[in-house]
Amino acid sequence: MRMYGEMKEGEIDALLNLMDDPDEGIYSHVRERLMSYGEEIIPRLENLWEINSFGNEFQQRIEDLIHFIQFESVNKGLERWAREGGENLFEGALHVARYQYPDLDESEVRDNLNRVRQDIWLELNDELTALEKVKVFNHILFDVHGFRGNKKNYHAAQNSYINSVLETRKGNPLTLSIIYIVLAESLGVPVYGVNLPNHFILAYVDEFNIIRFIEERINPDADRPDVLFYINAFSRGAIVHKTEIASYLEQMNIEAGPEHFSPCSNRAIVGRLLNNLIFSYDRLGYPEKTEELKRLKDTLKAHSEGEVD
Numbered sequence: 001m002r003m004y005g006e007m008k009e010g011e012i013d014a015l016l017n018l019m020d021d022p023d024e025g026i027y028s029h030v031r032e033r034l035m036s037y038g039e040e041i042i043p044r045l046e047n048l049w050e051i052n053s054f055g056n057e058f059q060q061r062i063e064d065l066i067h068f069i070q071f072e073s074v075n076k077g078l079e080r081w082a083r084e085g086g087e088n089l090f091e092g093a094l095h096v097a098r099y100q101y102p103d104l105d106e107s108e109v110r111d112n113l114n115r116v117r118q119d120i121w122l123e124l125n126d127e128l129t130a131l132e133k134v135k136v137f138n139h140i141l142f143d144v145h146g147f148r149g150n151k152k153n154y155h156a157a158q159n160s161y162i163n164s165v166l167e168t169r170k171g172n173p174l175t176l177s178i179i180y181i182v183l184a185e186s187l188g189v190p191v192y193g194v195n196l197p198n199h200f201i202l203a204y205v206d207e208f209n210i211i212r213f214i215e216e217r218i219n220p221d222a223d224r225p226d227v228l229f230y231i232n233a234f235s236r237g238a239i240v241h242k243t244e245i246a247s248y249l250e251q252m253n254i255e256a257g258p259e260h261f262s263p264c265s266n267r268a269i270v271g272r273l274l275n276n277l278i279f280s281y282d283r284l285g286y287p288e289k290t291e292e293l294k295r296l297k298d299t300l301k302a303h304s305e306g307e308v309d
Helices: 002-017 024-035 038-051 056-083 089-100 106-123 130-144 162-168 173-186 207-218 242-251 266-284 287-302
Strands: 191-194 201-205 227-232 238-240
Touching (some): 089 106, 106 130, 106 173, 227 242
Antiparallel strands (some): 201 227, 227 238
């Protein structure tokens, strides 16, 4: 094992020494070999970037290589999450956040979420009605912790990164809804996402029909779950009724279908999260980011059985 480790370190050292080779063919081979080591090579590359004296082109090569390795790590993580069913929505949102924040401190993000969860948990009890539970969620989220919709900078990319929203308390309808869903699931409250065109809301599912909801996610031909009412997280948790959704769709000249009133999958939610980021970066003029996010979307879609548009 020691000899193998020494051989591995020797190869890495030799490859790093060739990073500044002007021959593109040699550099291409070096790049491929270094990429094969994955994220474990990044600290060595960062150290080389700091101490090098070869100029801007050499530094740019290192930066590009680090970014590519980190991107592939995000892509593989998202692929694995989708392939395994996408059961944990928070994990899916974290995979997306790592695209912009590869060194994201997951424990800190979870701590931010758990502080909110603890405050909600202290106010909940089994005697509360569905509406009363939502009032508790809304009070803790929007009054106590100050979460709100970022209406001034609605299309900012930061609104789509879960770690940023938990830190700044500002987000778009989707990320605020994701936080609401994750908290509700952890506390046994049946709140799920509804993928409306140009908006995202929440559905409070009848607790006595939760088995039907699970069956519907597995079998599209099963009966749709009963929804008691809807919630607009972007409007501080305002209650929305089915007739309002129907009116909204009519104003947009969209024929209402069952999918507009029923919970969607976690993979569909993460797909929409990627769509939001693609739109944000395209609007800001970052074609490289736009193309990379499209690649992530393709990866997710390939393992989502028609759930992601």
